[in-house]
Amino acid sequence: MGPEEVMVQVGSPGLISATEVLVAAATFCLLLLLTQTRRQHAPKGLRSPPGPRGLPMLGSALELRKDPHVVLTRLSRKYGDVMEVTIGTQPVVVLSGLDTIRQALVRQAEDFMGRPDLPSFRHITDGQSLTFSTDTGEVWKARRKLAQNALKTFSIAASPTTSSSCLLEEHVTNEASYLVTKFLQLMEEKQSFDPYRYMVVSVANVICAICFGKRYDHDNQELLNVVNVADEFGDVTAVGNPADFIPLLRYLPSRNMDLFLDFNKRFMKLLKTAVEEHYETFDKNNIRDVTDSLIEQCMEKKAEANSANQIPNEKIINLVNDIFGAGFDTVTTALSWSLMYLVTYPHIQKKIQAELGESLSPLLQGWDLHQGLAPTSSSCPHPTDQTIGRERRPRLSDRGMLPYTEAFILEMFRHSSFMPFTIPHRQVLGFQRGWRAKLDLMKSAEDAEELLCSPRPHSPLSSHQHDQGHGAEWLLYPKGPLRVYQPVASESR
Incomplete structure (x- = not known):
């Protein structure tokens, strides 16, 4: 034509x-x-990082629709560990690689401690979230310290009823025992089942115990409401919000954004009810949980006439929301991947059992489902005089004598890379102040593989074999080296 x-x-x-x-x-x-x-440009005399040009108005958004972690890892091989990718109309600096991410989040942590001002972030905890807020001032630091102190107090508080090292460990071991019993019961009744839902409820139960001081039955409707709301949050956020990067879309109706707002309102309502109950029953001589600890610290600050960083009562709900949400999905997903690896590699399961000092299950004795062979005696760690056995539950203090088990956990994080990105950062200092940074942890995991003498991709235990598991721990935690933002990193571990 x-x-x-x-x-x-x-x-x-x-x-x-x-x-x-x-x-x-x-x-x-x-x-x-x-x-x-x-569009934000580099200062005079400096060049913007290299990267793909992208389409007008869309940037590289279409290319990143499917498997963005794979696409960005591939692009980093072409443009390097520091590259600029335009998403919609917004330039984003993508950092990849071990040394680059460590430089940004550890050595220059204060420079990269900000968060970008995304529309989605403004609706999380009414814009007052420790994790998603753009604020990095003195009030924000005071609130972060408050949350850290509350968690620290709870995590080191001695358990009055058991041999656990602290209340946090007591809640975790009790829930783990229930979960194992439930799995055995389901196997006997159904022969097969999907464990994910049960693990989600157990993780929610532990977090409820930490924040609200009580454990629920797994069929308790209040607990299930929390779990259901968390599931909805995962479904909504997985889709993403294009309006974060294409400003024009903010003025158009979005069903996904409506669902996101509705979730935040309902979740805050659940937490508000629980916090108000704590205010009504608060006793400074009986600190039951993290919420009580937050209330106590706020009251102490109010008693300080010269305190410039007092926390209003209503802000406690925001702090509880941060603590409750941090690690919920991460811990559940980590447990799921661990279980999948142990089922896929039963010979590794046997080695962990041997390190714990437990006798092997009759079902597994002499048979390896992966290789079809029984493991040789040299392939399993020899039990020591300090093995745990079945006489007691494992404790956090046993960590030093369980190197193989710890290596499995760390290598599971690296090998699965189930959280390939961190939450976006914003540079608050330096020559590119205000620029958004996205961190590609999947590429860093590949760098770790090279660092650990190129472990076999089918073996999730190579970090132990090369005796470098402890050195790589800062990387292998799925959210990366968390020096600045997360107030609950150690408790999540």
Whole structure:
């Protein structure tokens, strides 16, 4: 079809008029011009990081729709560990690689401690979240310290009823015992089952015990409401919010954003009810949980007449929300991957059992489901005089004599890379102040594989074999080296 025929078609009745085409083209050019003029450029004398050009108005958004972690890892091999990728109209600096991420989040932690001002973040905890807020001032630091102190107090408080080293460990071991018993019961009744839902409820129960001081039955409706809301949050956030990177979309209706707002309102309502009950029953001589500890610290600050960083009562709900949400999905997913690896590699399961000093299950004795062979005696760690056995439950203090078990956990984080990105960061100091940074942990995991003498991809225990598991721990935790933001990193571990 030639140019003349095209013009005839455009001007024909019932079809797009030439005027409409010109208006659309002019609008597109105007938007493109505005985008380029508002785009943040590197200071004079410096160059922007290399990266793909992307499409006008969309950037590389279409390319990143599916498996963005794989796409960014591939791009990093071409452009390097520091590259600029445009998502929508927003330039984002993507950091990859062991040394680069460690430089940003450990050595220059204060420079990269900010969060970008994304519309989605403003609706989490009414914009007052420790994790998602753009604030990095003195009030924010005071609130973070408050949360850290509450968690520390709870995690070191001695258990009055058991031999556990602290109340936190008591809640975890009790829930773990229940979960194992439940799994055995389900296997006997059904022969097979999906363990994920049961693990989600157990993790929620531990967090409820930490925050609210009580354990629920697994069929308790209040507990199930929390779990269901958390499931909805995962479904909504997995889709993402394009309006975070394409400002024009913020003025258009979005069902996904409506669901996101509804989730935040319902979850805050659940927490508000629990916190109000704690205020009504608070006793400074009986600190039951993290919420009580937060209330106590806020009251102490109010008693300090010269305290410039007092925390209003309503802000406690925001702190509880941060503590409750941090690690919920991470811990559940980590448990799921661990279970999958142990089922896939039963010979590793046997080695962990041997390190714990337990006798092997009759079902597994002499048979390896993966290789079809019984493991040789040299392939399993020899039990020591300090093995745990079945006489007591494992404790955190046993960590030093369980190197193989710890190596399995760390290598599971690296090998699975189930959280390939961190939450976006914003540079608050330095020559690129205000730039958004996205961290690609999957590429870092690949770098760790090279560092650990190229472990076999099918063996999730190579970090132990090369005796470098402890040295790589800062990387292998799924959220990366958490020096600045997360107030609950050690408790999640």
